[in-house]
Amino acid sequence: MDTKRLRMTTIASLFVAAAILACSLPSSIRIGPPPQEADTSQPAALPQDASPPAETAAIETPIPPTETPVPTLGVGSIRENPLDGALMVYVPEGPFLMGSEDGKPDESPEREVFLDAFWIYQTEVTNAQFALFVAATAHRTSAEESGVSRVFFDDIRGAYWAAPEGPDSDLAGRENYPVLHVSWFDADTYCVWAGGRLPTEAEWEKAARGTDGRVFPWGNHPGTAEIVNFCDSNCPAKWADAVQNDGYETTAPVGTFPSGASPYGALDMAGNVWEWVADWYDEAYYSFAPLENPIGPESGTFRVFRGGSWMETPAAMRIPARARVLPISHNTNMGFRCVIATEP
Numbered sequence: 001m002d003t004k005r006l007r008m009t010t011i012a013s014l015f016v017a018a019a020i021l022a023c024s025l026p027s028s029i030r031i032g033p034p035p036q037e038a039d040t041s042q043p044a045a046l047p048q049d050a051s052p053p054a055e056t057a058a059i060e061t062p063i064p065p066t067e068t069p070v071p072t073l074g075v076g077s078i079r080e081n082p083l084d085g086a087l088m089v090y091v092p093e094g095p096f097l098m099g100s101e102d103g104k105p106d107e108s109p110e111r112e113v114f115l116d117a118f119w120i121y122q123t124e125v126t127n128a129q130f131a132l133f134v135a136a137t138a139h140r141t142s143a144e145e146s147g148v149s150r151v152f153f154d155d156i157r158g159a160y161w162a163a164p165e166g167p168d169s170d171l172a173g174r175e176n177y178p179v180l181h182v183s184w185f186d187a188d189t190y191c192v193w194a195g196g197r198l199p200t201e202a203e204w205e206k207a208a209r210g211t212d213g214r215v216f217p218w219g220n221h222p223g224t225a226e227i228v229n230f231c232d233s234n235c236p237a238k239w240a241d242a243v244q245n246d247g248y249e250t251t252a253p254v255g256t257f258p259s260g261a262s263p264y265g266a267l268d269m270a271g272n273v274w275e276w277v278a279d280w281y282d283e284a285y286y287s288f289a290p291l292e293n294p295i296g297p298e299s300g301t302f303r304v305f306r307g308g309s310w311m312e313t314p315a316a317m318r319i320p321a322r323a324r325v326l327p328i329s330h331n332t333n334m335g336f337r338c339v340i341a342t343e344p
């Protein structure tokens with residue numbers, strides 16, 4: 001046996017001996033807080049066995065420390081919300097260009113806005129996820145309370161999230177489609193249940209367009225049938241595009257168009273369904289809003305919703321565009337997604 005091997009064998013023996021010794025030690029000298037420490041009414045003097053004898057410290061030395069790797073968060077990081085199974089994409093802290101000088105007056109002025117990091121749902125909230133929420137909370141939606149909801153262009157009695165076209169309809173085969181007939185109040189309540197909140201208008205816009213001021217999630221050209229669900233040749237509206245076919249008359253399953261992803265990997269930020277955001281609407285808000293983590297006006301009449309739906313033309317899905325409606329509104333072209341803030 002050469003010297004090196006002999007040394008290795010000796011060290012291995014020491015480990016075994018140390019392990020045996022550790023197991024045979026009385027519990028009073030095991031490492032860990034003594035039970036008295038939990039009682040703050042005890043005098044400050046340490047109990048006798050709080051200081052481990054030198055022998056114990058020597059036994060501890062050869063044990064290599066086990067380090068828990070800390071994942072680095074950045075663009076492309078993704079995790080699941082255990083409460084509803086939703087996947088969330090990470091939007092790192094930092095500035096982005098918000099607003100536009102090329103749209104309606106309420107998008108101006110374009111400003112550099114700084115946001116803290118956050119997680120945003122990769123897709124719109126689905127029927128399956130909303131069903132979990134209702135099962136857990138017995139939440140009754142605004143549409144159920146009012147007994148009527150807008151289906152395409154008509155108000156239909158008995159239409160609500162689980163019967164999207166009225167009493168004779170159901171969700172069979174549409175579990176992974178965006179939930180419909182949800183008011184701002186329904187959306188807000190859901191996101192709080194899911195451990196988060198609705199995105200602010202600023203968070204939604206950054207998640208959709210990144211930092212460089214692009215007009216659509218994928219760049220500066222309006223979408224095509226390969227990357228977005230819009231009012232294509234299948235669409236029942238009179239402004240439907242007669243040429244392009246995206247495959248969907250109304251909504252599509254969430255995440256159907258991965259090549260239309262935003263710079264952070266968020267899907268369907270343009271198209272499929274409009275999305276509620278947290279903010280009240282104020283046409284002049286950008287002229288006085290804070291440049292760090294703006295949360296919208298303190299009060300208002302309308303809430304903002306964003307991104308266009310299966311009922312809009314691709315050009316109408318400009319990400320800086322701000323739409324507004326009464327928060328009690330619900331219909332077949334509006335949904336939402338949630339944000340989970342990172343630790344404070």
Ligand SMILES: [Ca+2]
Nearest residue numbers: 229230232248
């Ligand atoms: Ca379509």
Ligand SMILES: [Ca+2]
Nearest residue numbers: 268269271273
């Ligand atoms: Ca959308």
